[in-house]
Amino acid sequence: MAARRTQADEAREAVVEAALARLDLDAKARLLSGQDMWTLPALPGIGLKSLVMSDGPIGVRGVRWTSDDPSVALPSPTALAATWDPALARRAGTLLAQEARRKGVHVLLAPTVNLHRSPLGGRHFEAYSEDPYLTGTIGAAYVSGVQAGGVGTTVKHFVANDAETDRFTVDNTVSERALRELYLAPFEIIVENAHPWGIMTAYNTVNGTTMTEHHHLVNEVLRGEWGFDGFNVSDWMAARSTAGAIEGGLDVAMPGPRTVYGEPLARAVRNGEVAEDKVDDAVRNVLRLAARVGILDGAEPAVTDLPETVDGRDLAREIARRSFVLVRNDGALPLRPNGTVALIGAAARDARVLGGGSATVFPAGVVSPLDGLTAALPDGTLTYAVGADPNTELAVADKGFELRAVCRDAAGDVIGTGSAPNGHIQWMGSDLPEGVTHEALHSVELTGTFTPRDTGAHTFGIKGIGGFRLVIDGTTYYDDVQRPAKDDPFITFFGAPVPRAQPELTAGTPVEVSLTHLVEFPEDVPMKVVGFTLAHQEPQRAPDELIAEAVEAARTADTAVVVVATTDRVESEGFDRTDLRLPGRQDELVRAVAAANPNTVVVVNSGSPVELPWRADVAAVLLSWFPGQEGGAALADVLTGTHEPGGRLPTTWGSLADAPVTEVVPTSGALSYTEGVFIGYRAWEKHGRAPSYPFGHGLGYTDWTYESAEVKGSTVTVRVRNSGGRAGREVVQVYLAPSEPDADRPARWLAGFAAVEAGPGERGEAVVELPRRAFEVWDEKTNAWTFVKGSYEIQVGRSIADRRVTATINV
């Protein structure tokens, strides 16, 4: 239910009503339609400034898609959830609000609170967990943090956008019970506890109605039952019909300038298709948001006292080490002081710190594992070998490239020059280099030098649609037109680059590179975008040679640390995975290194689960997610033991063959959630399958003894003792299990958690309030929540599989 309105809310509401009354239909319709990729139009007549939105969720990119204006990059959302720490999530929000304000952004397009239904979901890294309670709790804290900094959020993607395949069209058929108990639940928790100022409706359809037109879920459930009073923005290009969207409760259609709102909406009102009060409702929601973020004259912003400034680098490092999940350790970690370390893996040098797609931000600097360990270990104790390179495809030209973007008109005259921090150009809407207009722009040349790191055959490629000419060191390798095979408006961003040249180059000797693109602005695309990529791949050394070199390094070191990773062609927005294997020959590398050195520690650098077939043969396995810009520094903290790894799995890790729910590919346009309420650990338990590592699992550097659990009313008090040799932090997890098993309900589910910090030998107490909802199920006959009376066992422990103490509650 909605929070009671304060006096300040009432005052803002009065300003909103007065502003609304002064707008004519055309201005109202215009306000509901994006004016470009990220903003709404200003309406100076009522003292309204232009509202600026930006992705989200691990940083604030701002309105430009380049590293010219860098952003702090925090660890991936899966990592944030792995901290199981709402207070830390709130601090992440505080930092992001600060970043947003610095960049003139009023609304952050985050958090993503869809669920990890299938491990194949390509955007898994960008969501929190398979569990709705953990997702909602972390999400609510994040939203509170951002909004306490005076910046709005759009909780997304409402709802059931849990996979990427055919995401614009897929009809997800989901029972009302599964919707309520799983997919809607995080949104409900966040609306109830954090009062978000916005929501983003998804691309997909749910039970036959596309989400930007879903009257039932938006108007009846979200606004009606839950009392949401924020604005509802479409996912980018998700709004398809004028009347359908406005009737379905969509307030704003993004991006612009051509959307189903604006002129078409004014016309629909004039010809009687849409009632003007529907438009007024939407405008009211937008003006309320504007008032809250302080861009409507006369309205006091929701936040006038800003929180203290947060140091972004420190926070990124803290979240990273608190998120790392040590799933196995036979004593190899922390590293022995002054021991020698053989660091191995392509991602140890070229770290993968964030996931691909709209979640991309451009940090000012990245600390790789190699950088982090070089700084932390004594001189002469660290060696590095690539071992295996999972980047079997070309990546955005970056290291060694010095580029700029030269814009020309049809006569070939230079009309402007833009910066190009790497080989990816993405200019959306009015975001063009100074002096350049879409009308005059004919070609963009990415030009500059490349200084190779290695000698050999370097591969260059092109991603993008239209005419291209690629010239390297005076030789023209390609001069033709590229056309996409797939019909996705975002293909320029998510498609694969095509290899077009393979010159032999010499390490340290710079060559001239030039990629010219003839720009096109197709009529059917609502926004003008200049987007293309110069891609590159280092010379490929013989894989056997790379592995042999790594094995040799491992053999002579005290410890081998192998960093294995996914690539942006494996995990990204825009597509799903087809398997959970580590790409390239990384599994083989780990096996070979482990055979040479019993002290092999594997660091898994992926945003979501991958299979670890060698896990029993190595000394330790540490999951580092996409660890954000300070990942390598945090890794050094944890490996050397200045800090313990603090993470617990927010999602079950297991093999694809064993995973009970995997399907992400629709059949005849529909994806049926036939498993009902059984996803994640609920499904693994129902099917009696043992995953590699269960939900909630994660080791620190000390031991914990669970002494007792007591329940009084709905309060559970758990006493634990740090029975190990150093201070630590334990995440005490409380699961609720019906005493009489019921095939319709999971065997147990997460009902609460709390952390205890204690020194060696010290005791601590975790106090957990059981929410009423933990005892309820959605009854499809009465269409209401039903409190299920009876006896439940409260099972408390270190993971869903490692339950240490119990208590009984009768309700």
Ligand code: BGC
């Ligand atoms: C994504 C959203 C994102 C939007 C704007 C969409 O493709 O699904 O999460 O906020 O683009 O970048």
